Amino acid sequence: MxxxxxxxxxxxxxxxxxxxxxxxxxxxxxxxxxxxxxxxxxxxxxxxxxxxxxxxxxxxxxxxxxxxxxxxxxxxxxxxxxxxxxxxxxxxxxxxxxxxxxxxxxxxxxxxxxxxxxxxxxxxxxxxxxxxxxxxxxxxxxxxxxxxxxxxxxxxxxxxxxxxxxxxxxxxxxxxxxxxxxxxxxxxxxxxxxxxIDPLADKNKELEPEYVQSVFDRFGIDTKRPIVTQISRFDRLKDPVGVIKAYQIVRKYADCQLVLAGGSASDDPEGNAVLLEAREAAGNDPDIHLLNLPPWSYLEINALQRGSTIMVQKSLREGFGLTVTEALWKKKPVIAGAVGGILLQVLHKITGMLVHSVEGCAYQIRYLLANPEMAKRMGENGHEHVKENFxxxxxxxxxxxxxxxxxxxxxx
Amino acid sequence: MRQAKNPFQFIAASYLIKIGRERAHTLAELATCLKEVPDGSIFYHTFQSLEEHHYTAFSSEFAQWVMAACNQTALAERLAAIDVADFVSIDGLRTALVTAIEEHNARHPNWQNNVAFEPFYFCEGVEFTLPLGMRATTLTELADGICKLSLQSLHHHFISSRLRLHLKTNDFSHWIENELDLPELAATLNRLDFHTSTLDGLRDDIETTIRGWAAR
Missing domain, CATH: 3.40.50.2000 (Glycogen Phosphorylase B;)
Structure with a gap:
């Protein structure tokens, strides 16, 4: 067609x-x-x-x-x-x-x-x-x-x-x-x-704070507590289960919530199976939010990124990782797997943190939650990096x- | 205001990054590859990278790799200190880079074959230029035109121009000196340090300098 x-x-x-x-x-x-x-x-x-x-x-x-x-x-x-x-x-x-x-x-x-x-x-x-x-x-x-x-x-x-x-x-x-x-x-x-990325698309344009709040309210996520989010389709190479494990380590030290939001593409038959694996790993934790969004949820994804404290992209393999680009554009610090095109985007300790393991991911989430000024500076650097290149x-x-x-x- | 007989012609310059086949995993391989890669590759990793590195410690990609991937800070500093403004041909720049690395390798023969954290991938800038149809015959028109250039085109006129002209100058200074007979302004522009400022900052400096002279 x-x-x-x-x-x-x-x-x-x-x-x-x-x-x-x-x-x-x-x-x-x-x-x-x-x-x-x-x-x-x-x-x-x-x-x-x-x-x-x-x-x-x-x-x-x-x-x-x-x-x-x-x-x-x-x-x-x-x-x-x-x-x-x-x-x-x-x-x-x-x-x-x-x-x-x-x-x-x-x-x-x-x-x-x-x-x-x-x-x-x-x-x-x-x-x-x-x-x-x-x-x-x-x-x-x-x-x-x-x-x-x-x-x-x-x-x-x-x-x-x-x-x-x-x-x-x-x-x-x-x-x-x-x-x-x-x-x-x-x-x-x-x-x-x-x-x-398109900076003027629904997924990346500026949003009113009221709209951002309404999206979090709709999904039952508390914006008064830190929110750690990974946006990506439910795919084993994005390691959603690894992100949940990292979050479970962080929870011993910090009060925060985890959002895993994504959907599936029409050419990916494994999405539902991976979502089930993620649900099993999450168990009954009310602070883990697994959101299976339809592919047209651009504004919702934008709002989730803008309202999050830290963005994660713990990919095991990655082509480029446009969700990283989107997060950097929104001035969010990004903790990401040191693979593929992520290395072009996340300059370690400058625009975010590169990690190689569940434990490393957990450690950097804890670190950035405890150092919001550094997180803010990384977010600002990331925005400029995207503006110049992506x-x-x-x-x-x-x-x-x-x-x-x-x-x-x-x-x- | 002085008026030139031959107007300055602004060019739109853009480039693609062509990925080369050569990869260096050690300092010894870096020296070997540097002797063999096309001129465009040396240009890309030194002159062209001036446009892109605001966040890393060094604008030379060779220096950045030697520091970040090989952990050889002293050599990285030496490579970064090689001033591209001193060269009017790639051959000279290539020789300076190779000499620095080979001297370092000779002093530290045990280090030259240590495998880097990640390879160095040689690339090449493939330039595409078009006349913009924009011309200047006075300093004011020149400043106006500079404000309308993309950063890649500014790089073409101000930085990579020295290789095209085979002179230690830039397109603006060359025209100002030859067409408007203002060698002092030409020299002032030539002294602007494009290593340590962003291209946006460089554009501001060029514009301010030219408008200052135009107002005299």
Missing amino acids: TTEASPGRALHLDDYAAVVGQPEVDEIRAIAHYLRGKRVQMVNSTAVGGGVAEILARLIPLMEEVGVPTRWEVMTGGSEFFAVTKAFHNALHGAPYDGVKEWFDEFLATNEENQRRIKLDADYVVIHDPQPVAMIRSRGVPRNHWIWRCHIDLSQPNPDVWSFLRPFVERYDASLFSSPEFTQGLSIPQYQFAPT LLTANLKRYLILFSILSRSTKG
Whole structure:
């Protein structure tokens, strides 16, 4: 299906001038003008839920506005396909893999069905993540530019899965990774594209304190006591059970509450099982709040982040960790697993604390609860760090530059 | 007010970060890689990183890695003290970096193969430039234009320009001296320390200096 990507009030590029400055906005328009007449298609595997869908939902309207027509294509597949791609996803992150040959067949068949359904003939085709990577087989002549955007950490992939996917990846013109650490020494050019957040989206915009309070009231969370929150989908790689264990250590020393809020994406079949594991670990503690939110809960998530004392993102593996970016933007100190793209965002003791264990996470929660001035300073540093590096306009500009560079190389 | 015959042409400059294949895990490997990586990589980790590091101790990414990942503070300080403003070619800068590391490794041969906490990933800045269509023929117009530049474009005109010009100067000073015959103002701008201020702060300093001269 083709997805309409303009939730809420339509924002315009000029709206961002207040955040990033008018010169930045003007130069984006100048680069876009260079690309006039060119078309883009972006392809991913889910229209809602997860960071990729969020990024595209904000990016594509701005691409359209600056005069670069961009279509968002969402590949379709059955539950078997998404179970296979979930296993691929975990295996590419280094988790054990016990797949069978039929899984590769299922993967290729679903990609082929989508190749037949979606005509990928724009000047620039951007394929996001491994699920649709084999659609490169539909590339025709005359050649358009194909780019693979990898949002996950490929530093320690399972060799069976990676050796199956790699030949498809190396047929692209360029690849985009969130961090140099995630790359695999490909034969095609690799560029760093840090993911970004939209500072004006419902999930990140400023909120009235009354609204923030109302959200906490609705979920029965006491705002008079410290609140430690992790926002992420219920996924074992986000280690929600580890966060609960860390909180249980902290509770021996400090009176606080824990909020684990997230939902599940349509391409993640494990979400419910992980939520059950988290409920079991939480037991009957009334100060642990497990909130399974629908994917459109942007304002609620924003409020939970703004009203929390400390944000946690104790991921065991992470592509980039947009929830970290969101928390830093809201001037919250972040305690996060020292993995993946989190290392680009959480500068230890400057914008937050990096941890490697349940015990480390517990120790840093205790430390920041006891040192609110330091927590405040980290939050302020984090806001500036995001402003300089991880806002939507930077992502828009990077895509426009990439397309321009590819065009120039073709013009030769 | 003095008017130039040849106007100053403002450029929009942006860059992508291209991830290289080279990775250094030790100081010995850092020295080896530094001899082999493309000029764009040396440029990216020294000149370009001036734009991005407000929070870390050093603006040179080599210095930052040597301190944070190798725990070799003295070498980190020496690398950080290599002033990119002294160089008009990457070759010279490359030689200075390699010399500092190799001298350190020669003094401490047991340390040079210690594995760092995390590897150094060599990257490269791939620049894309476009004329903005904005021109200046007077100091006031120049200051007005500088206010309208993005930070990356300011970096292009004021910092990376010395490699393009192969002169120890910047685009603004070069134009002011040659077109407006104001060598003193050109020299004043050239003395602004871009190592220790943010690009926003640098822009303010440049603008204030130029407007001060324009008001004379």
